[in-house]
Amino acid sequence: MLKKLNYTNGLLNQMKHSIILLGATGFTGKLIAxxxxxxxxxxxxxxxxLEKLQYLTEKCTHNHECLVLDVMKEEKIKSVLFQYEIVINCVGPFNLWGNFIRNFCVQHGKIYIDISGEQSFIEQSFMMxxxxxxxxxxxxxxxxxxxxMADIIASEMLDSALKYSDISSYYFFRNSKPSPGTKLTMQLSKHFPTFFIHNGKMENASPLAFHKYISFDFLPGFTKALFMPYPEILFFNKKYKVNHSASYLMLNHSDAMFLLASRKQPIESVDKILKKHQSRKHNLNENDIAKQEFTLVVQAIAEDGIKITKYVHGRNMYGITAFLVSYLVKQINSGLLLKKGIVTPSETGAWSGLWNVLIKxxxxxxxxxLQSDEK
Incomplete structure (x- = not known):
């Protein structure tokens, strides 16, 4: 049964809870819940x-407190978040709606966790x-x-004391069908700065602004890699001494040409994109995400020419996101001591045994x- 919470001067009339999940009725938020x-x-x-919360609670095995709340109402959000130690934020796009929540959590000493894939939002955090x-x-x-996952892979195979000429990540997707939130974020990406590392410095570049040719034996037939601005580049920039770093989408030739051609389309306004998103019917379901497959590659080239490559094959990317959030929260609840500040996922130290559990x-x-000598 859905519990109704009574407000007194904007404060919840109940004892403090430790964890709140914002955006629980969105596609990924529901999986995390x-x-x-x-x-x-x-x-x-x-x-x-309220209707979606009711449906979600009926699917849950345990009894959880529920709260109908619009994150656009900042004063109400303040009174609610103040009572929680851990805030899990699934309300995107974060460039539009994440700043207030993140800033509040910084000011009030909270543990804040999100699923953002937006570079400019995260870049602002590093300044805090x-x-x-x-x-x-x-x-x-x-x-x-x-x-x-890219950050964890890099932390397992790289040495922060060494210098690297290149650290890059590559993604290949099969049967990929993005969630409504992911689609919206991608459509809005041209309105916000995106980054890569060139000559040891962070520089701006729009999505699909450049590409390179690369081949992997475990990905036959895919040689064109298009720049896609994923946040791990910011993490690599923080943790390693690297001359060049970017994230890429691996495609066959025809798909690459189609995406490159899409760059020539006129850029729609934020308001127009949001209106289209709200009026569009979204039909992604759990059967769709179960069929999705991926390969994630992180490759580094040290200054001495040694090339290190680590890759992961898997499926159900949104299910993995839900798993990672819950895995981290359980570690924190079990007494994991976290660093203070803006922390990359791997810096939490929460991921011991992760790959074996994901395989299970x-x-x-x-x-x-893999390792090879480029000299």
Missing amino acids: EKLDKDSVTFTICGRS DKLAKEKGATIIHSVSFESC EKLITHVQE
Whole structure:
């Protein structure tokens, strides 16, 4: 049964809870809520729609507090978030709606976790690192399939004391069908700065602004890699001494040409994109995401020419995101000590044994590291 919460001067009339999940009725938020429930994590489920919250709670095994809340109402959000220690934010696009929530969590020393894949939003956070440390906050971005896994892979195979001429990530998708939120973020991406590292410095580049040719034996037939601005580049920039770094989408020739041609389309206004999104019928379902497959590659070339490559094959990217969020939260609940400040996913130290568990859960099928001498 859905619990109704009574407000007194904007404050919840109940005892403090430790965890709140914002955006729980969105596509990915719902998967995260279901995974947290399956893992017996106690949390407050928060969303805008009473009807969707009712449906979600009926699917949950455990009894969770529920709250109907619009994140656009900043004063109400303040009174609610103040009572929680851990804030999980699934309300995107984060460039539009994430700044207030993130900033509040910094100012009030919260543990903040999100699934953002938006570089400019995360770049702004790194500018708040000193303040976050002073306030005792821990801000963890991109606990999601894309950048979290790339960051973990890099941390396992690279040495922060060494210099690298290149650290890049590559994504290949099969049967890919993005969620409504992912589609919206992609459509809005041209309105916000995106980055790559060139000559050791962060530089701006729009999505699909450049490409390169590269081949992997484990991905036959895919040689063109188009620049796609994933957040792990910001993490690599923080943690490693690297001359060049970018993230790429691996495509066959025809798909690459189609995407490159799309860059010539006129850029629609933010308002127009939002209106189209709200009026569009979204039909992605759990059967669709179960069929999705991926290969994620992280490759680094050291200054001495040694090339290190690690890749992961798997399926159900949105299911992996839900798994990663719940995995991290369980570690925190079990006493994991977190650094203060703006922390990359790998810097939490939460991921011991991750690959074996993901294989057991049938979310990934293969993990392998390769090394070769380029000299």
